Amino acid sequence: MTELDRMSRAIRSGAMVSYFGFFAGKLIAFATMVVLARLLTPENFGLVAIGFLVLAINEALTEAGAGAVIVWRRGDLNVTAAVALSLSLASGAAMAGVVYLAAPMLSIFFKAPDVSGVIRAFAFCILLGSPSAVFSGILQRRMEFGRRIVPEIAKAVTKAIVGIPMALAGFGVWSLVYSHIASIAIGLILAMLLSGWRPRLSLDRSETKAILPYAVQIAAIGLLGVAIRKLDVAIVGYRFQTEMLGYYTLAFSLVELVVLGICWSASQALFPALSQSVDDVARLRQVFARGLTVLLAVTLPVAVGMALVAEPFILSVFGSKWASAVPLMQILAFYALIYSTGFNLGDIYKATGRPQVLTLIGAFNLVLAVPILLAGSLWGVAGIAGGQVLVACVISAVNWIVAGRLIGVGSDVLFSSLLRPFIATVGGALGCVTAGWAVQGNVSEPMRLVLMCLAGGLPYLMFLALLMTRMSPYRTRPPAQDRPSGGAETKGPQ
Template sequence: MKGAAWTYVAFFSRRFVTFLSTMVLVRFVGPEGFGLMAAALLVIRYFDAVNDAGVGAAMVQYQSDPEKTVNVAMLISLGMGIVLTTLSVLSAPYVANFFHQPELKALLWFLSPIFLFSSFAQVQGYWLKKTFRFAERVVPEISSVLVKAFVSILFAILGFGVWSLAFGQMSGQITASIAYWRVTRNQLSLAFDRKIAYRLLSFGTKLSVITFVGILSQTVDQVVIARYLDASQLGYFVLGSMLPELAVMGVCVSASQVFFPTFSRVQAKPRLLRASYLLSLKYVVMITFPVAIGVAIVAEDFVTIAYSELWAASVPIIQILALSALLKSVAFSAGDVLKATGKTGLLSRLIVLRLVISVPVLLLFVGKGIVAIALVTLGTNIVVMAITMVVVMRQLSARPSALLFAILPALIATGVMALACVGITLVGADLNVFTRLILTILTGALVYGVTLWMLDRTSCETVINFVARKDLV
């Protein structure tokens, strides 16, 4: 409970700062600049997937000799940081040619040292997760996003365009590395043990490959857009995906920081693992379902107010990808179960399946524009979510009725909320945009809360009591 509380503090703080900074930046950096930076960050994300060779997550999963294990993991992570910085510099010209964006070369050269800086923080972050010291992660997480936002906005106002985003990205990572190092500097050191290194790399390299393929499968739509369409189209698509990612998938990512170490601890107790998974799913969808549908409903008014009409092309992207994020949230923690139980091979096959399904269809429809790309992503997630849930429920020996029981209250309450919100938007069509947006949000929150209380009062009381606790710190 304490871990979840601190994780959500860091999560919501980061998301709130990112949201505010984006509202400012879109007024100084146009769609083309955002698209160019998005292409650079795609490359950074792919390299970052293997930045520590997976030893951070392997350390969480590996339960023996924790102190020595983390020190070995740190040495491996530092070595990988040096290797990836070098590879990023060398590959920059080829990446720029692939995306037909000459400006990418200089951006990637500038951003390449980010892997070296992050190698000083990744294992420390995993160590704090493993030891359930989530409160100590708050300062590094929040300070990094604050510095990133400040630097990006400052240079954007000064007219640096896309480079303001690059300066912010780099400064945020440096801040995170320094902050994490200060938290753990007297507890961790570099060490090497051949046996431990072998065990970490045996599990970690498999996990790195899975992570890499997973990120590729989640971002292949952006790769296709960057390759075959212009940078401005990628900018519209990326900004459109940002709100569903922040509001919906951010909840899943944040919760995963707690779920993975928790599932790892109970991996040898099937009944407890099954109960933990179903309970985690229930509380995640209590948040993600209404948020996803709410985002889809208010997308047009939100973009007009927060981003300006310049970004109107992002509205249908937000709506479609919000529905896609809803589906992904159902299956998200299933990956934590498979990782915690060592079923990395099964997880990798599910991820490859997503690529096999999506890539040919994306290439077929890329000429239809970014809305068609978003619809392909939604369709792919429908298929993959269904298959993933079947696989995981079998692994846990859980009945389909257990899954339905976990998500049904949130599903019904969200449906009632959606009807109320759509009604408000229709009745209030002549209202001021800001007034209509606020009225829709308040109505949706009230209707959802009341309906969920009527359907599942016990779970609501559990959440209220958890939030009201005074011992969370």
């Protein structure tokens, strides 16, 4: 077995384990959400969505910064982890204080007086969650994905155990808040124990100087990512009633769970694998190409399928009171699909020590998204969802152009990886649509859902098996610096 084959197997197995853990945790969370959605109101979910908006900012600072730097840094793990823990605790404490003080102003901005207490409660989550990224980063660096998924599953179980009884007891929105606080605490304890690293604090000058610039850049990328991902939530919360934010949050959570969750899981395995290949540019490109081929074979049919079965799915699982989420889920499924095509390009930039590229692309994304989403809000919440699709198209194109110029992973890799899954998906979509049209009004919504999934899934698998007997790597165009005209070969972080 060649080194490339070994690395490819590690990526596949790591991605599978990561997604199994992610999916298992999210499946539990999904079941919990179904129960809570039937017990609570869309307004309750809207209030908590505003609180999660605040939490996402802290997660970008701690998880993106502290966690990524541990994976990237090739020095002494004990020294790096101690410095990263110190920095994450300091930033978490500062963020928690700012959030607590800003809660009343945020409630005024969102025209929701009840959200002030929710935001202040989530400030406590910031304190609890800040150190978790360090322990999780240690496990990711070691590629111990089996251990890494345990805290995520435990957090989902904790939410169910705490949240559902509280909702039944009439705690309303606080059943969502307290269950999240409990899950963060459990996740922190388990991540610390499973990492096998005894926590200690240090601000070693040389190590801090070495990792801080990288951590700051990754944190900046994370903040830009939050601004991009949560800009729609902020606009919906500001322009419309909290109830509409609840519909939007539910729809987005569903596509995030499935499509973007697959991308995230692939990233957990791809990033450390690429980090180990930075000294061999050709192997770096091959590792990425193999990973992308497998990824698109999953995300493309899943996203299209979610858009097609959105109506029977929402009505069957959540009930008719959530019917307004159907068109939002249909639109956002295509947003997630387009976004996923370039999602993992960021792993190449981070692995090769070029996080500034992500910063620039993220900044452009934010500048582009603000006017488009604001203009889309004139057509209601669905207009904002449609604006997300437009922004994703532009940013994905830019991302691939930049990657092609810098690393040689350009649109040819995307098209080669996309062709077979696309043809198979078209076949599956035709079967799904035909089945849905044939049985509409003649069977119950749950039965319609099952028939559409079978009529779409089986043809897709058949077509894919015929078109792609093996997931082979695709040749990639060498970057400018590797072409015969000369130039230095791309090097990773030293």
